């Protein structure tokens with residue numbers, strides 16, 4: 001680590017959760033016993049030319065609420081995100097996911113884009129209220145929703161793209177929130193299990209990779225503690241912990257259901273997708289900073305992974321331990337961490353004060369899009385090695401990794417995204433050389449889409465979506481060309497070729513840029529057709545009627 005870097009303080013938080021001290025101790029031992037990876041070295045700058053293991057799976061991802069649109073079509077029930085986004089002031093510009101990318105109506109188009117990229121897999125999520133409108137299976141099953149996912153799955157398979165399915169990417173049926181308090185209530189465990197069981201029953205003959213939850217950290221902390229996400233509750237100090245507790249139980253239950261009822265017949269795998277930033281101690285010679293950085297990672301990923309992999313959890317140890325056939329890892333960024341006591345922790349306890357640390361960033365880190373997203377590729381290798389040493393080298397699928405740009409930029413020549421993907425996938429390759437068992441990588445995301453409380457103001461897509469146009473046309477950004485080359489070479493053959501890819505990618509995007517530049521005209525013309533044509537028709541009818549009356553009067 002660079003010891004004399006300039007850093008900016010982002011947040012100072014407090015920590016007073018005694019039980020976590022033992023996690024920290026375990027982590028210190030594991031980190032120092034890692035065989036292959038030297039935690040004290042920082043060869044940040046070097047690039048590794050080489051290829052990924054044969055059969056490595058390359059993909060791209062999406063989630064139901066972020067892309068499907070059709071929020072009230074064909075019998076779908078309301079989700080907490082439908083209701084939350086319709087409340088004024090919750091989302092940037094009061095955007096909603098009502099129509100989003102219209103993915104519900106564009107299966108063929110989008111699978112076409114995946115083919116263009118030559119993807120091996122596509123990660124998407126199933127909307128619970130689209131299949132079960134109230135969330136309670138005995139109430140009603142919506143066959144039209146089943147039909148939509150059947151078509152998507154079949155179309156992917158026909159095109160030799162492996163579907164990887166997430167069962168819960170944040171869109172809880174609103175009815176369950178209203179009646180029971182959502183993830184604050186233990187009854188979610190059974191309702192979620194019934195929904196998952198329905199998915200195994202209807203889709204399990206074709207789906208071999210299941211993930212129970214996507215980023216439960218966000219569900220718990222942003223949904224029930226800070227209230228930035230649906231359902232928007234601010235239950236400081238208790239909300240996140242309760243939600244996480246029920247989510248862990250629900251995950252374990254669904255894994256057991258698959259294991260006992262479906263595994264023998266369907267031969268699939270059930271995992272969970274956990275997200276986490278990497279936390280690097282500001283001063284690696286300071287024990288307090290080292291412990292604070294460890295706490296940071298434990299409060300993100302370890303919170304869920306430790307009970308699931310080690311069963312280090314009260315009461316249900318053996319039921320929860322070992323309930324993961326593979327681990328999904330979502331990762332975007334890194335922070336420097338230092339120890340910082342929060343003076344008033346006892347009076348205002350919260351998830352954040354419990355951590356007792358401050359997050360810092362290096363102002364030299366590139367931050368092209370989202371406020372929180374700095375490009376720090378070396379943190380990715382560290383996080384992957386952490387997972388290897390902490391959880392017994394599990395099979396890993398990277399489920400989310402990517403970078404955004406701000407909406408003001410309608411630029412398809414996304415050089416910075418090329419750089420991000422190039423450097424992050426290269427660090428993943430180094431991690432594989434370190435012995436980390438990574439089997440696949442999912443670029444986040446296939447399309448620009450609804451970015452939760454940020455609405456459409458941040459774009460993560462490989463494909464640009466023109467949200468102003470009712471048809472939501474997609475345009476390839478330069479990163480499509482670059483990612484496609486990584487996929488077809490299964491890595492980075494040599495410096496000359498990789499530089500060539502980059503040059504070519506940036507060249508071709510100027511043509512797409514021209515197409516996009518012409519688009520406002522097209523969408524404007526559509527608007528003209530929608531407003532002017534009916535108005536002209538109505539006027540013509542009225543005028544004809546007046547003229548007819550005038551003629552009749554004259555005849556009389």
Ligand code: BGC
Pocket residue numbers: 063066214215218275330400451460
């Ligand atoms: C979420 C995605 C989201 C991304 C960027 C992830 O944690 O799972 O749905 O698009 O963050 O905000």
